[in-house]
Amino acid sequence: MCTVTIVPNGETDFVLTSNRDEAPNRASIAPDFYTVENTKVLFPKDQLSDGTWIGVSEKQRVICVLNGGFKIHERKSSYRLSRGIITKHLMVAPTIVAAITTYSFDDIEPFTMVIADWNNGLKFFELVWDGNQKHLTELPLEPKIWSSSTLYNPLMRTERANWFEDYKSDNKLDASALLNFHKTAGKGNLDYGVIMNRYLVRTTSITQIEKKGNCANMHYENLLKGQQVSKTLKFPVTVNG
Numbered sequence: 001m002c003t004v005t006i007v008p009n010g011e012t013d014f015v016l017t018s019n020r021d022e023a024p025n026r027a028s029i030a031p032d033f034y035t036v037e038n039t040k041v042l043f044p045k046d047q048l049s050d051g052t053w054i055g056v057s058e059k060q061r062v063i064c065v066l067n068g069g070f071k072i073h074e075r076k077s078s079y080r081l082s083r084g085i086i087t088k089h090l091m092v093a094p095t096i097v098a099a100i101t102t103y104s105f106d107d108i109e110p111f112t113m114v115i116a117d118w119n120n121g122l123k124f125f126e127l128v129w130d131g132n133q134k135h136l137t138e139l140p141l142e143p144k145i146w147s148s149s150t151l152y153n154p155l156m157r158t159e160r161a162n163w164f165e166d167y168k169s170d171n172k173l174d175a176s177a178l179l180n181f182h183k184t185a186g187k188g189n190l191d192y193g194v195i196m197n198r199y200l201v202r203t204t205s206i207t208q209i210e211k212k213g214n215c216a217n218m219h220y221e222n223l224l225k226g227q228q229v230s231k232t233l234k235f236p237v238t239v240n241g
Contacts, residue, residue, distance in 0.1 A: 002019060002020065002021035002022075002066055002067060002147065002148035002150075002151055002152075002203075003018070003019040003021070003145070003146070003147055003148070003160070003182065003194050003203075004016065004017070004018045004019075004064050004066060004114050004145070004146045005017050005143065005144065005145045005146075005164065005178060005181070005182070006114060006116065006124060006143070006144055007143045007173045007178060008122070008124075008141040008142065008143070009174075009212075011121075011122060011141070012118065012122050012211075012213075013122075013210075013211050013212050013213070014116055014122065014124075014141075014210075014211050015173070015174070015175045015178050015208065015209070015210045015211075016054075016062055016064060016114065016116060016208070016209045017178050017179060017181075017182050017206065017207070017208040017209075018053065018054050018064050018206070018207050018208075019182050019194055019195065019203050019205075019206050020053055020203065020204050020205045020206075020207070021148065021151055021196060021201055021202065021203050021204070022201060022202075022204045023200060023201055024201075024202055024204060024224060026046070026047075026048060026204075027047040027048070028044055028045060028046050028047060028204070028205065028222070029044060029045040029047060030044055030220055030222065030227060030229040031043055031044045031207070031218050031220045031229055031231055032045070032231070033231070033233070036057075036088050036091070036092045037092045039057055039058055039059055039091075039092040040057065040058045040233065041055055041056065041057040041058070041088070041091055041092065041233075042055060042056050042057075042216070042218055042231055042233045043055030043056070043087075043088075043091075044205070044207060044220055046082075046084050049082035049084040049085060050082075050084075050085070051082050051083070051084020051085040051086075051087060051088055052084050052087050052088060053065050053083075053084060053087065053207075054087075054207050054209070055087060055088070055091050056091070056209055056211075056216045056218065056233050057091040057092050057233075058233065058235060059091065059092055059093070059094070059119070060117065060118050060119050060235060061090075061091055061096060061115065061116065061117045061118075061119070062115070062116040062117075062209050062211065062216065063087050063090055063091050063113060063114070063115050064087075064113070064114045064115075065083050065084070065086075065087050065111050065112070065113050065114075066111065066112045066113075066114070066146055066147075066148045067083075067109075067110075067111060067148045067149075067150045067151070068110055068111065068112065068148050068149035068150035068151075069110035069111065069112060069128045069129060069130035069131065069149060070128060070130055070149060071149050072149050072150055072153075073109075073110050073130075073131060073149075073150070075109065076109070079107055079108055079109045080106070080107035080108060081107075081108055083108065083109060083111045086103070086105075086108065086111075087113070089103070090103070090113070090115075095119075096115060096117050096119075096125070097125075097136070100127060100134065100136055105129045105134060108129060109131075110128075110129055110130050110131045111128075111129050112126065112127070112128050112129075112146060112148075112149075113125075113126070113127040113128075113129075114126060114146060115127060116211070118211070122141065123138060124138070124139040124140075124141060124144075125137065125138055125139060126139055126146075143164070143168055143173060145160065145161055145164040147160050147161075151192075151196075151201065152192055156191075156192040159186075159192070160185070160186065160192065160194065163181075163185045163186055163194070164181070164185070167181050167185065175208060175210045175217075175219075178208065179206070179208055179219070181194070182194055182195075182206050182208075183195060183206070195223070203223060204222070204223055204224055205220065205221060205222045205223055205224075206220070206221045206223065207219070207220045207221075208220075214234060214235045214236070214237050215232050215233070215234050215235070216232065216233045216235070217230065217231075217232050218230065218231050218232070218233070
């Protein structure tokens with residue numbers, strides 16, 4: 001949950017890809033379908049928190065979370081609630097902006113959340129909780145990259161953004177090309193390549209969600225196990241007239 005890109009495809013579709021940087025002994029379960037508050041959802045599960053860092057729900061919403069807000073913070077020994085549980089809560093909320101407005105993030109570790117919602121036309125949002133305040137921004141429907149502030153300092157984040165800009169100028173950013181970027185950008189740079197390995201923390205998996213029409217296709221690769229899983233969540237087709 002530490003490197004994320006989102007790329008629109010026309011006015012209704014998009015691709016969101018996430019590299020999860022985590023302690024290699026922190027177990028996760030490959031994506032599957034669950035029911036949360038009577039809502040069908042699809043996500044990989046973090047076994048420790050029972051939450052997730054990325055998922056899609058039949059509420060026509062994708063949510064992905066990164067550790068940290070605008071800058072690195074001092075961690076407390078414990079928090080009221082895991083960020084992975086908040087991801088599940090917001091995935092199934094009836095209306096995303098209203099849910100964020102009323103949700104209490106007190107005593108939650110700082111995070112950055114990338115949201116795509118297509119209940120009333122496709123919209124991208126960035127939500128940053130800095131430990132004191134919520135910062136919700138509607139983003140233009142343009143390609144964007146995020147790198148976690150807890151692992152990557154401003155210079156590293158700038159260089160990674162430059163890699164993305166260079167790649168964008170040389171490639172058509174479809175799902176396959178974006179997956180390639182998430183596997184190869186900064187290759188060999190174990191400290192802050194998009195696939196990184198600092199031994200105590202490393203890139204453990206890649207998850208990609210491609211929303212096309214009335215389907216969201218999730219592709220997951222566990223880099224430690226060599227496991228690949230693909231599943232599709234279908235949405236009801238709206239019939240006019």
